[in-house]
C-alpha cells in the first residue's frame with residue numbers, strides 16, 4: 001500500500017492549528033445575528049437526513065473555492081457581503097477545517113464550527129428540516 005506523505009488526520013490537525021475555531025454554544029448564541037453567515041458544506045443527503053442550522057447557506061464543498069472567488073464564473077454574491085462573519089461547518093469539523101484553511105490561503109476570512117453539526121445537535125442547537 002502507498003505510504004502517504006501526510007495523513008488526512010494530520011492535514012486536519014495542521015488546518016485546525018491555523019484557523020479560527022468557533023465553539024458550538026457561541027454559534028448557537030449567534031444563530032440569529034444578521035452579521036453572521038453560517039455555511040453548511042455537507043452533502044445534500046446529509047442535510048436531508050439530519051436537517052440543517054436555520055438560515056444556513058448550503059455550499060457544496062467541491063464548489064466553495066469557486067463560489068467565494070469574485071473572479072470565478074461560479075461566484076455567488078452571498079460570499080461578497082461586506083462586514084459579515086462567515087462560519088463554515090460540516091458534520092464533525094474535519095471537512096470545514098480543511099475548507100477554511102484553503103479559504104484562508106485565498107485571502108477569504110472565515111472560521112469553522114469546531115464540533116460540526118454533530119456537536120450542534122448534541123448541544124440542542126435549533127434545527128430546521130431540509131427537503
Ligand SMILES: O=S(=O)([O-])[S-]
Nearest residue numbers: 091092093094095
Ligand atoms: O468531515 S466531517 O468532519 O464532517 S466527517
